[in-house]
């Protein structure tokens with residue numbers, strides 16, 4: 001498990017393309033390039049790009065929170081605990097950043113991810129109608145660090 005740097009851009013783009021379809025909303029190359037250079041963002045990579053997580057620290061001047069912006073495990077490496085290890089590393093990074101609450105969103109139909117988040121102590125809060133496009137709701141999740 002390690003934090004990615006600018007040289008990892010193409011491998012991260014390739015991993016995202018293996019894990020998400022265009023309908024899921026893929027990152028643009030320039031977004032990932034920006035994220036890799038930003039001190040408020042960390043891309044964590046498992047092994048040889050078996051999986052990756054994109055983390056953001058956000059603030060409104062008063063509160064500070066962490067956001068899980070992307071989590072993806074290569075289809076060839078699923079069900080081996082890669083996502084659980086990525087999230088454990090995410091908790092460590094967020095705590096180092098002084099973040100007390102972590103937020104995430106998940107498609108209501110993504111039962112694998114919902115179970116993963118529930119196993120790791122996330123609580124499902126609000127439903128977000130049409131968050132992923134017309135007719136596809138999201139669910140807002142929180143976890144205390």
Ligand SMILES: CC(C)(COP(=O)(O)OP(=O)(O)OC[C@H]1O[C@@H](n2cnc3c(N)ncnc32)[C@H](O)[C@@H]1OP(=O)(O)O)[C@@H](O)C(=O)NCCC(=O)NCCS
Nearest residue numbers: 071072073078079080081082083084106112113115116119
């Ligand atoms: C969701 C995803 C990240 C899980 O990655 P993974 O490395 O296979 O997950 P893990 O092996 O760490 O599994 C951890 C837990 O997640 C849950 N889980 C994972 N895959 C599951 C599945 N297909 N069905 C039900 N639960 C599942 C289980 O609770 C599992 O715990 P267990 O192994 O003790 O049963 C992966 O399937 C993925 O990348 N999917 C496509 C992208 C995506 O949906 N990302 C999340 C967007 S919010």
